[in-house]
Amino acid sequence: MTPLAALPFLPEAVIFDMDGLMIDSERVSIACWSQAAGELALPIEDTFWLQLVGLGDRDCELLLREHIDAAQMQALYTRCHDLYEARTQQGLPLRPGILELLELLKQHDIPRAVATSTREPRASRKLAACGLLPYFAAVVTSSDVSHPKPAPDIYLLAAAKLGKAPARCLALEDSPAGTRAALAAGMTVIQVPDLVAPDAAQRALGHRIASSLTDVHALLLPHFAR
Structure with missing residues (x-):
């Protein structure tokens, strides 16, 4: 460099x-997105989640709308939130x-x-x-x-x-x-x-x-x- x-x-x-x-925490966040999407059988590749790094909720939603509908997005957010909260309570490095x-x-x-x-x-x-x-x-x-x-x-x-x-x-x-x-x-x-x-x-x-x-x-x- x-x-x-x-x-x-x-x-x-x-x-x-x-x-x-x-x-x-970004690795934890991506892991939670990926796990939640997998559990819900959503058509999103694991490589997609890197695009969300550093973005606010609104911009994340705009990107997600290219892949899933509103009901799927709500289910994804709910499950990802639960997974992430459980991980953060354990402490993040x-x-x-x-x-x-x-x-x-x-x-x-x-x-x-x-x-x-x-x-x-x-x-x-x-x-x-x-x-x-x-x-x-x-x-x-x-x-x-x-x-x-x-x-x-x-x-x-x-x-x-x-x-x-x-x-x-x-x-x-x-x-x-x-x-x-x-x-x-x-x-x-x-x-x-x-x-x-x-x-x-x-x-x-x-x-x-x-x-x-x-x-x-x-x-x-x-x-x-x-």
Whole structure:
């Protein structure tokens, strides 16, 4: 991977996506979608589920409508929800490097917020269950905006809640949709891909793409040493 360009400034705030970036939940989510569809004998290939990563409910439904009818979709959502809730109650693993990064930002009093496509109250429940909720001054979800990712609304609201200009914020994302949302908000963006690798069009956006949150940690360190 090409070495990451240095950050041009010390961010006044850092805004984090949740699923796939901080919490290793996308694999669980896809497994639940796939299991639910299989149990219901729906005509959906396993490769389809990756398309839903990072999208809000509305966009997921639009994609699903290309394959199943309204009744099948309702049954799918109900069963997937039950499966996912059972899995999350067992606890979800964290992505490597997230606690070290959050501790670094906390140590240097850099404000932090979450900007996630997951709706409330599930978002706060997951953050609390993983021990992450105390690190954040604000949690913004798709329940709080009219237009979810890839629209910039979630990121703009997160910056407003922290009282920071978007241009002075660093956004951390894993998904293509989330990356586009943060860029559209005018933020400096570092993408840390999980399940969906950036394609040529994504790379052409010109943002930084890191292999891990440990790399993000390393990018920030020089600013704190000054």
